Amino acid sequence: MTTNSNKRGAKGDILIEMKNVEIDGFSDERWHKIVKGVDLTLRRGEVMGLIGESGAGKSTLGKAAMGYAQPGCKIRSGSIMFDGIDLMAATEAEKRQLWGSRIAYVAQSAAASFNPAHRLIDQTVEATVDHGISGESDAKQDAVGLYESLQLPDPGNIGGRYPHQVSGGQLQRIMTAMAMSPRPDLIIFDEPTTALDVTTQVEVLVAMRDIVEKFNTAAIYITHDLAVVAQMADFIKVLRYGEEVEEAETRKMLSQPEEDYTKSLWSVRALHKDESPSDDIALSIKNVDAAYGNTVKVLHDVSIDIPRGRTVSVVGESGSGKSTTARVITGLLPPMTGSIEFNGETLPNALKDRSKDQLRRIQMIYQMADTAMNPKQTVADIIGRPLEFYHNLKGKQRDDRIIELLEMIELDESFMDRLPGELSGGQKQRICIARALAAEPEVIICDEVTSALDQIVQEGILKLLLRLQKELNITYLFITHDIAVVTAISDEIVVMFQGQVVEQGLKSKILAPPYPDYTQLLLSSVPEMDPDWLSNLVEERG
Amino acid sequence: MHPVLYTVLQRLGLGLLTLFIVSIIIFSSIAMLPGDFGEQVLGQQALPETVEAFRKELGLDKPAYIRYIDWIAAVLQGDLGTSFSGRASSGSDQSRSVWELVGPRLSNTLFLAGFTAMIAVPLSLFLGITAALKRNSVYDRSVNAVTLTTISFPEFFLAYLLIVFLAGIFPTLSNVTPDMDLGERITKIALPALTMTLVIVAHMMRMTRAALINLLASPYIEMAQLKGASRTKVIIKHALPNAWAPIATVIAFNLAYLVVGVVVVEVVFVYPGIGQLMVDSVSSRDIPVAQACALIFAATYILLNLLADVIGIVTNPRLLHPR
Numbered sequence: 001m002t003t004n005s006n007k008r009g010a011k012g013d014i015l016i017e018m019k020n021v022e023i024d025g026f027s028d029e030r031w032h033k034i035v036k037g038v039d040l041t042l043r044r045g046e047v048m049g050l051i052g053e054s055g056a057g058k059s060t061l062g063k064a065a066m067g068y069a070q071p072g073c074k075i076r077s078g079s080i081m082f083d084g085i086d087l088m089a090a091t092e093a094e095k096r097q098l099w100g101s102r103i104a105y106v107a108q109s110a111a112a113s114f115n116p117a118h119r120l121i122d123q124t125v126e127a128t129v130d131h132g133i134s135g136e137s138d139a140k141q142d143a144v145g146l147y148e149s150l151q152l153p154d155p156g157n158i159g160g161r162y163p164h165q166v167s168g169g170q171l172q173r174i175m176t177a178m179a180m181s182p183r184p185d186l187i188i189f190d191e192p193t194t195a196l197d198v199t200t201q202v203e204v205l206v207a208m209r210d211i212v213e214k215f216n217t218a219a220i221y222i223t224h225d226l227a228v229v230a231q232m233a234d235f236i237k238v239l240r241y242g243e244e245v246e247e248a249e250t251r252k253m254l255s256q257p258e259e260d261y262t263k264s265l266w267s268v269r270a271l272h273k274d275e276s277p278s279d280d281i282a283l284s285i286k287n288v289d290a291a292y293g294n295t296v297k298v299l300h301d302v303s304i305d306i307p308r309g310r311t312v313s314v315v316g317e318s319g320s321g322k323s324t325t326a327r328v329i330t331g332l333l334p335p336m337t338g339s340i341e342f343n344g345e346t347l348p349n350a351l352k353d354r355s356k357d358q359l360r361r362i363q364m365i366y367q368m369a370d371t372a373m374n375p376k377q378t379v380a381d382i383i384g385r386p387l388e389f390y391h392n393l394k395g396k397q398r399d400d401r402i403i404e405l406l407e408m409i410e411l412d413e414s415f416m417d418r419l420p421g422e423l424s425g426g427q428k429q430r431i432c433i434a435r436a437l438a439a440e441p442e443v444i445i446c447d448e449v450t451s452a453l454d455q456i457v458q459e460g461i462l463k464l465l466l467r468l469q470k471e472l473n474i475t476y477l478f479i480t481h482d483i484a485v486v487t488a489i490s491d492e493i494v495v496m497f498q499g500q501v502v503e504q505g506l507k508s509k510i511l512a513p514p515y516p517d518y519t520q521l522l523l524s525s526v527p528e529m530d531p532d533w534l535s536n537l538v539e540e541r542g
Numbered sequence: 543m544h545p546v547l548y549t550v551l552q553r554l555g556l557g558l559l560t561l562f563i564v565s566i567i568i569f570s571s572i573a574m575l576p577g578d579f580g581e582q583v584l585g586q587q588a589l590p591e592t593v594e595a596f597r598k599e600l601g602l603d604k605p606a607y608i609r610y611i612d613w614i615a616a617v618l619q620g621d622l623g624t625s626f627s628g629r630a631s632s633g634s635d636q637s638r639s640v641w642e643l644v645g646p647r648l649s650n651t652l653f654l655a656g657f658t659a660m661i662a663v664p665l666s667l668f669l670g671i672t673a674a675l676k677r678n679s680v681y682d683r684s685v686n687a688v689t690l691t692t693i694s695f696p697e698f699f700l701a702y703l704l705i706v707f708l709a710g711i712f713p714t715l716s717n718v719t720p721d722m723d724l725g726e727r728i729t730k731i732a733l734p735a736l737t738m739t740l741v742i743v744a745h746m747m748r749m750t751r752a753a754l755i756n757l758l759a760s761p762y763i764e765m766a767q768l769k770g771a772s773r774t775k776v777i778i779k780h781a782l783p784n785a786w787a788p789i790a791t792v793i794a795f796n797l798a799y800l801v802v803g804v805v806v807v808e809v810v811f812v813y814p815g816i817g818q819l820m821v822d823s824v825s826s827r828d829i830p831v832a833q834a835c836a837l838i839f840a841a842t843y844i845l846l847n848l849l850a851d852v853i854g855i856v857t858n859p860r861l862l863h864p865r
Contacts, residue, residue: 068768071759100769112761116859117783127769162859178769 012044015185015218016065021078023060023069023242034060034073034188036242044185045216049233049250051223051265053454062188064221066103067095083185100127103212104179106208108191110171114163120174121159128182139181146177149214150207169200173207180211187212189221189409193228197317199524205527206229206538222452227527230254231534238262250531264456271459271488273466275507278307278491282475283329283362283443290328292299298324299335300499304477306443306492311469311476313486315522316496322479326445326497329477330364343442363436367448369428373420379406379431380416386417386438405434409464426457433464443475450485462489466496487511495519546855553851557844564840565617569610572832575824578602582827583626597835600626613833623830625823640834643819648838650718651815654731654738655800662739663746663793670750670789675777677755686751689744701737701810708733716811734811738804742796749792753785760784787854794850802839 020086023035042048042065050058067087069075080087082103087095092265099105104127107113114123124146125139134142140159147155150173150440163171172192179187180252192208193201209232212219221232229236229250236253238245238261246259257263283306290299299321306312315323327333329340331351340347342361348354364371373382383402387393393401402412409430420428429449450458466489468474480486486493487507494504497518503510515523524537578604580593597603601612616623622640669689673682692700699705705714712732722730754777757763805817820835822828855861 063768066768070764096770097774098770099767100771105765105768107761107765109761113765115762115766115780115784117780117857126766126771130775131770162863164860165863 013084014041015044015046016042017079017081018041018061018065019079021080022076023057023064024074024076025060026072026096034242035064038239038242038244040065040237042186042218042220045217046235047212047221047233049221049223049229049236050239051226051229051236052245053224053240053456055241056239058222058224058239059190060219061239062190063105064335065186065188065220066099066105068099097131101131101133101182102184103186104182104184106172106175106179106187106189106192109195110175110192111163111168111195114171114177116163118162120157120161120163120166124159124174124178127178132180133182142237143181143281144179146180146211146294147174149211150174150177150465151203152177167200170206172196172204174277176204176208176211180215180217183215184218185218185324187217187219189219189223189232189428191223192221194223194225196525198483199317199521201228201527202525202534202537205534208232209534212340215378225527225530226254227533230529230531231527236264248298254529254531271462273311273489273491275491275505276310278310280308282308282343283477284341285325285329286339286341287326288326288328288335290333290335292324292333296313297336298499302328302338302496302499302501304494304501304504306475306477308442308475309469309473310491311478311489312492312494313478313480313490314481314494314496315480315486316502317481317522319494319498321499322496323447323480324499326364326447326479330362331444357392359385360439361442362445363439363441363443364445365429365432365436365449367451369425369432369452370420372432373428373435375420377419378416379418379420380424382420382431383434383438386435390439401438408437408468409434421513424457425453429453429457429461430464433461433468437468437472441474443477444446445477445479447479448481449478451480451482458485465489483523495522546862549855550747550852553848558846560838560844560857561841564844565614565837566610566837568836568840569613570606570831572824572829572836573606573609574829575775578827594781613830617837622834625829625831626828627826644816644834644838645718647816647819649800650813650816651804653718653727654734654804654813654815655797657728658735658738658742658800659730659797661735662742662796665684665739666743666746666793667750667789667799669743670747671754671777671782673747673751674754674758675773677751682751685747689747690694692740697737697741697804697806698742698810701733701807704733704737705810708736714811716813717762718814731811731813734807736814737807737810738800742799746789746796750785753788757781757784783857783858786857787850790850790853790857791847794846798843798846801842 018038018040020037020039021035022033022037024031025034026032038061040048040061050062052058060070063070064075064080065082067080067082067090078088085094085098090118113114114120121140121143124143125136128134128139129136133139143159144155147158147279150382152170152173153159158166158170158174166174176192189208196204199470205228221229223229231430233250235247235249238259239249240261245261246257253262273372283304285304287304288299292298302321302325304312304314304325314325316322324333327336331347331349331354334349339349342358345359351359380399380402383405384398387398387401399416402416406412406415411427411430415423415427415431420431423431450461453461462485465476469476478486478490490507492505492511493507495510495518497503502518503516510519511523524540527533578593578597580596580600581588584593584596596605601609604612613623622644624637625640625643627637669685672686676682695703713730714733716730716734718727718730726837758781763776763780766776771780802817804815807813808815808817816835816838818834823831823835
């Protein structure tokens with residue numbers, strides 16, 4: 001706790017002090033410890049980064065700093081003092097006096113956290129007016145000023161709109177304005193940019209950082225992304241399994257982390273595969289236009305060549321047509337025009353017209369392993385199904401092959417009788433990989449397969465995919481928005497923007513200047529492990 | 543055109559289409575009823591020629607599709623036809639127009655339904671909202687238990703219970719007549735209105751409660767709490783505006799029931815409503831009256847559901863304020 005005392009305390013009095021806080025959560029019919037005795041001290045004007053994987057208890061701890069336990073949780077013991085007020089002893093009514101006036105909260109999903117029934121400006125000033133901090137018209141005028149300093153378009157009128165009428169990045173900024181409206185002493189940012197594209201994330205980060213600085217507000221910034229927190233926080237606390245791993249001033253934490261766990265958070269970025277060019281095209285998408293319904297065209301003249309035994313990554317922000325491309329290849333969404341060629345022959349457009357063998361050769365792995373598996377089927381059923389369907393394997397033959405596949409994905413026989421609910425996120429994704437492998441495909445389409453996973457688990461899955469590629473000469477079409485993953489595993493990269501291919505080629509070519517405008521924007525928006533990265537970027541972009 | 547107006551017009555069109563299809567179903571199912579008005583009136587011993595002549599007079603000898611077209615064309619012009627009863631194969635014609643029969647009955651039914659709705663709807667909303675607010679409390683549990691109990695009893699049983707306990711206070715016969723003044727009418731219908739209230743409150747109250755509690759898990763509700771809003775404010779201002787669509791659907795369903803489903807209550811309290819009229823007309827094979835009643839019932843259902851749809855649409859900002 002005292003490793004950073006040189007820097008700490010420079011900013012002001014202690015605003016919030018949590019000591020030995022323990023929080024229980026109720027799940028699976030019993031109480032579990034979520035936070036196991038964590039201390040936290042924050043002074044006025046300071047920004048603390050709270051980082052850890054999902055389940056580390058960071059969000060729960062962040063809310064506890066407000067004296068709030070979400071439904072199904074309870075703060076069991078410890079002390080929480082906010083500016084001399086004992087939040088453990090405070091009544092609901094006393095805490096409501098603080099919430100929305102002196103402590104504000106910015107949630108992860110702005111789209112879900114704004115009430116769809118009310119105008120944005122009314123929601124922005126609601127707490128300020130209700131707490132009697134200022135009158136409605138003053139508060140609204142102030143909100144427009146906040147919108148302006150958060151660089152929202154048309155600040156005078158945007159508040160008159162409803163949540164569904166503005167974009168996710170704008171909503172996140174309006175939520176920051178909402179938090180700032182009562183001029184609180186403390187803001188809890190709970191993964192505020194996780195749901196955003198990298199390009200949008202940059203704008204929101206800059207806006208949030210500047211406004212916190214401008215009003216000298218203290219903040220707790222919760223995230224799983226070290227590079228993001230490095231831009232925002234004065235110091236960082238790392239949590240794991242509800243316990244503190246270490247805490248240090250940001251620069252020190254980045255340059256010399258002490259604990260092995262903290263070091264391992266960096267590791268995925270160290271993964272690297274050398275590209276190797278190839279002219280042997282396995283799958284080729286030719287001039288495809290596609291639309292949902294007959295109205296909104298989402299792909300415009302998309303052509304992609306995928307060489308055999310290589311990894312082609314498709315990158316772009318959400319809505320750029322990445323996943324639609326995958327749906328077209330698999331036949332789920334027949335293209336309006338254009339064709340898919342596989343090993344030189346044209347595939348039928350629609351899924352139902354393809355032969356079993358054509359289906360077998362192209363398999364798919366999804367982002368949410370949870371929803372991609374039947375929760376009532378055992379692992380053996382899940383992997384065994386393609387074995388029966390494509391290869392007519394039965395009985396012992398089938399079981400032997402399942403064990404073989406489990407070994408390929410670095411799991412063992414003991415998993416055969418388990419249900420998906422008994423597996424961790426990484427194990428589930430491995431089972432999905434095994435299911436795809438069971439068909440003995442030539443091409444596997446990976447749609448954001450690591451996006452829902454923590455960094456360490458992510459690294460394991462990527463390593464596995466690379467190893468399988470080497471051993472089985474599988475071709476990957478890797479769809480992702482995570483540039484770090486792309487640099488790690490691709491041979492070739494395709495950049496998509498608004499349903500069009502902006503650029504495609506070998507990794508070394510795409511990732512080296514000169515860039516087309518959009519690629520430049522995309523690449524430069526990926527946060528780096530450098531506390532000055534955001535400042536430099538803002539300067540560069542002017 | 544504003545998309546909401548467009549959607550509403552579209553629903554209206556669909557409603558009319560439904561009504562048209564229902565009119566065919568009504569007509570054919572009544573045509574398929576066993577027995578014949580002629581035989582019914584003239585008796586088993588009537589000569590076949592007499593029956594035939596009588597059928598001809600009523601137009602029952604024409605093919606079904608012609609009768610349907612005649613009927614629906616007249617209905618479209620506002621003419622529900624002439625009742626069969628009161629006619630005789632010979633002698634003076636004492637028949638009355640269907641509207642003359644149905645009109646007063648319908649207005650009685652609407653009066654009772656409207657009065658019941660004025661009590662039951664606000665009561666259910668109040669109970670539902672307060673139960674959601676204090677969910678899992680003793681209050682919540684008792685409201686749930688009581689309303690569930692009242693909905694579980696058959697209507698006639700509830701009606702008799704009320705008669706037993708409240709007979710001294712309210713009249714047990716609800717034989718209203720047009721010349722009564724409002725106060726007297728209300729006193730007369732107090733017991734049937736109370737019976738029906740007890741029957742429909744549970745459904746509406748539970749739906750209100752469920753719709754609200756369902757929304758309480760939304761992130762924007764947590765956000766409202768973390769902005770320091772009180773429990774009451776969270777429910778009224780943040781949950782309720784998003785819950786109208788399901789609540790309106792259930793209210794519409796129950797209001798429709800008040801108009802079309804209360805024949806048992808009418809019988810118990812001898813209330814001259816349209817439900818009794820329809821039952822009578824079916825048993826006496828008075829085809830025009832039965833058809834008119836069925837059509838009115840169908841129109842009621844369609845209209846109320848349309849209204850619920852429209853409420854669902856105008857309370858949904860995504861539809862009301864498109865991007």
